[in-house]
Amino acid sequence: MKLTSTSKRIEITERSGIKMISLQHVSKSFGKRKILQDINLEVEKGEIIGFLGPNGAGKTTLIRLMNGVIKPDSGKIFIDGLDLMENSEAIRKRVGIVTESAGLYHEMSGYENLEFFADIYGVCDKKRIEELLFLFGLQEHQKQQTGTYSTGMKKRLALAKALLHKPDLLFLDEPTNGLDPDGIKMVLSYLGEYQKQTGTTIFICSHVLHQLESICTSFAFLETGRIIEKGTIEQLTEKYTKEAKVEIKTNLEVKSGSFAGFPCEQQSENCIIFTLPSKKYISGLLQEVLKNHWVETVALLNTDLESIYFQVRSCFDES
Amino acid sequence: MNRNVIKALIVKDLRTIRRSKSLLTVLIIIPIIFSFVIPTAAIAGIRFFDVEGSMGSDAEKLIAKFLAEVTVSSVSLETFKQQMIYISINYLFTSLFLLVPIVTASVTAANSFVGEKERRTLESLLFAPISIKELFVAKILASFLPSYFISLASFILSGISINILSYPLFDKLIFPTGNWLVLIACLSPMILLSTILLNVFISSRVKTYQEAQNIGGMIVLPVIAMVVGQVSGLFLIGMKIMLLLSLALLIINLFMLKKIAKSHDRHVLFEKQIH
Numbered sequence: 001m002k003l004t005s006t007s008k009r010i011e012i013t014e015r016s017g018i019k020m021i022s023l024q025h026v027s028k029s030f031g032k033r034k035i036l037q038d039i040n041l042e043v044e045k046g047e048i049i050g051f052l053g054p055n056g057a058g059k060t061t062l063i064r065l066m067n068g069v070i071k072p073d074s075g076k077i078f079i080d081g082l083d084l085m086e087n088s089e090a091i092r093k094r095v096g097i098v099t100e101s102a103g104l105y106h107e108m109s110g111y112e113n114l115e116f117f118a119d120i121y122g123v124c125d126k127k128r129i130e131e132l133l134f135l136f137g138l139q140e141h142q143k144q145q146t147g148t149y150s151t152g153m154k155k156r157l158a159l160a161k162a163l164l165h166k167p168d169l170l171f172l173d174e175p176t177n178g179l180d181p182d183g184i185k186m187v188l189s190y191l192g193e194y195q196k197q198t199g200t201t202i203f204i205c206s207h208v209l210h211q212l213e214s215i216c217t218s219f220a221f222l223e224t225g226r227i228i229e230k231g232t233i234e235q236l237t238e239k240y241t242k243e244a245k246v247e248i249k250t251n252l253e254v255k256s257g258s259f260a261g262f263p264c265e266q267q268s269e270n271c272i273i274f275t276l277p278s279k280k281y282i283s284g285l286l287q288e289v290l291k292n293h294w295v296e297t298v299a300l301l302n303t304d305l306e307s308i309y310f311q312v313r314s315c316f317d318e319s
Numbered sequence: 320m321n322r323n324v325i326k327a328l329i330v331k332d333l334r335t336i337r338r339s340k341s342l343l344t345v346l347i348i349i350p351i352i353f354s355f356v357i358p359t360a361a362i363a364g365i366r367f368f369d370v371e372g373s374m375g376s377d378a379e380k381l382i383a384k385f386l387a388e389v390t391v392s393s394v395s396l397e398t399f400k401q402q403m404i405y406i407s408i409n410y411l412f413t414s415l416f417l418l419v420p421i422v423t424a425s426v427t428a429a430n431s432f433v434g435e436k437e438r439r440t441l442e443s444l445l446f447a448p449i450s451i452k453e454l455f456v457a458k459i460l461a462s463f464l465p466s467y468f469i470s471l472a473s474f475i476l477s478g479i480s481i482n483i484l485s486y487p488l489f490d491k492l493i494f495p496t497g498n499w500l501v502l503i504a505c506l507s508p509m510i511l512l513s514t515i516l517l518n519v520f521i522s523s524r525v526k527t528y529q530e531a532q533n534i535g536g537m538i539v540l541p542v543i544a545m546v547v548g549q550v551s552g553l554f555l556i557g558m559k560i561m562l563l564l565s566l567a568l569l570i571i572n573l574f575m576l577k578k579i580a581k582s583h584d585r586h587v588l589f590e591k592q593i594h
Contacts, residue, residue, distance in 0.1 A: 030590075069445050069589040088585075092448040103443030105331065107338045119327035120447045161443075 018081045020045045020169055020201040021066065026075030028061055035061045037225045048195055048202040050212035052309060053222030059205040060100065063171050067097060079169065096167035100174050102158040106147030110138050110157050113146055114164060121165040132160035135190065151178030159187060172204045176211055188215050213305040221312050228316040237303050240311040244276045244303070249296035252289055260288040320453050328457035332431050336465060342430060346469060349422045354473035355480055358412045362404055362484040371399045381406065388555055394489050404485050409498045410555055412477065414545040416502060419473045420511040421542060423466040425535040428518035431458050433531040436592050445589050455579065462515045467508060474503045501561045509568035514538055516575040
């Protein structure tokens with residue numbers, strides 16, 4: 001059995017290089033409802049990939065498939081070169097997951113929950129529990145029953161639970177749901193830091209786009225069970241941003257609808273939005289404005305993840 | 320199989336039982352009623368009231384049937400009170416006692432299987448590196464161990480009450496008899512296991528703890544039929560029948576275990592249980 005796994009792993013490695021996740025033509029239906037269709041995706045080791053899509057797009061189903069708890073109707077899934085169907089037990093030991101429901105025992109304290117999952121995942125060093133409780137600011141509440149925790153505390157404890165065994169791959173399904181702004185900031189900054197220190201591959205599913213922009217190294221967009229686009233933010237910007245919308249806070253006043261040859265619109269007093277053919281025209285425009293006026297701030301409006309996301313979706317809808 | 324995983328799951332389930340007031344109440348009150356309150360009240364009633372007069376010919380029929388079928392040489396059964404108490408202890412209370420393992424196992428098993436699903440924690444277990452075999456073994460043991468412990472404690476409680484109340488009539492300790500030993504050593508564990516396995520079946524088909532308990536509760540019907548049958552004098556369930564019943568349950572249990580092992584894999588369990 002071990003020999004088979006190893007030889008399979010070598011075969012995959014030789015064929016395509018070791019990817020942490022490799023999905024090949026994966027499809028899944030529940031009854032007549034098609035949830036995922038012909039999904040192909042490769043995730044490099046050490047990547048933080050943001051998997052984005054509206055509710056019901058199939059994000060959670062995909063996470064379940066990649067954890068081997070449900071079977072694909074067709075296609076192959078490889079985790080770190082191992083065929084998931086043949087090595088699901090071994091893979092599960094190397095994977096951590098935070099589900100939407102957190103999956104905690106409410107009648108048990110925070111410490112007891114972590115202690116239980118440490119036993120399940122074979123974590124012998126109990127110092128790891130203390131370490132994670134401290135890291136997620138739960139030390140003071142460790143003896144409190146988790147049923148009395150706030151949503152944010154439960155999420156943080158679920159994250160601690162997922163990190164107990166120092167997984168090579170971490171799946172996070174809507175990790176920031178229910179967190180307050182402080183909690184979101186804390187969790188995301190910790191995840192970024194953790195990834196830098198450990199090189200863990202992180203797969204984040206979310207529909208809250210702006211939160212992921214700062215930590216993800218690449219993105220994939222899921223729409224009605226299909227991956228409609230994927231790439232780094234730079235690649236996506238390049239592909240989908242045909243023009244740059246720039247908001248400039250300045251005392252310049254424009255009445256003719258253009259300035260220095262660029263179309264623009266006076267939004268309010270001291271605020272103008274310019275439409276440029278690309279980002280490289282910003283410097284020239286600013287030089288022109290600064291000749292006779294002051295400039296307070298300059299902001300690019302349509303190159304954030306949210307704008308790209310809607311652009312990708314509208315292209316998909318049109319096609 | 321990973322023993323540490325199984326141990327962790329059992330300890331966790333026992334902790335859940337210990338911390339749930341409603342579960343604990345059922346697990347304490349029901350055994351006390353069936354193993355202590357009813358036997359104590361019945362024996363005291365026979366000893367201190369004129370049962371012969373109030374029961375009339377019904378009691379006579381029961382005793383006549385009993386004496387015709389059973390030979391008892393170890394104790395003297397000369398008086399009506401001795402005969403009534405002896406029959407009650409060995410036939411009526413034994414059937415009644417079976418409700419203790421059934422009720423306790425129904426409660427612990429429903430909590431263990433459906434409870435996990437209701438609390439949305441089954442998902443965490445299925446995502447974890449636990450084999451389905453380990454999960455089922457742990458869950459069955461986590462239901463069996465506390466239920467059997469409660470049955471043993473109830474057995475001891477029954478014994479104390481029966482011996483204290485009947486000693487003045489018999490001048491010796493009449494508990495435990497062969498019937499009771501077979502009951503606690505063979506029939507109770509088998510019926511416990513049947514109840515638990517039936518709950519495993521039910522839990523994969525129902526959505527709530529309440530539903531599981533309602534359907535699982537049907538297992539008490541044959542036991543109630545046994546009690547009624549014995550009280551009415553229709554039949555007497557002695558040691559031999561109890562051994563045969565244990566054997567039949569053992570076969571049913573093995574069949575159910577085989578069926579469960581075949582029909583439950585992680586994917587099926589997940590798709591049926593997690594929504």
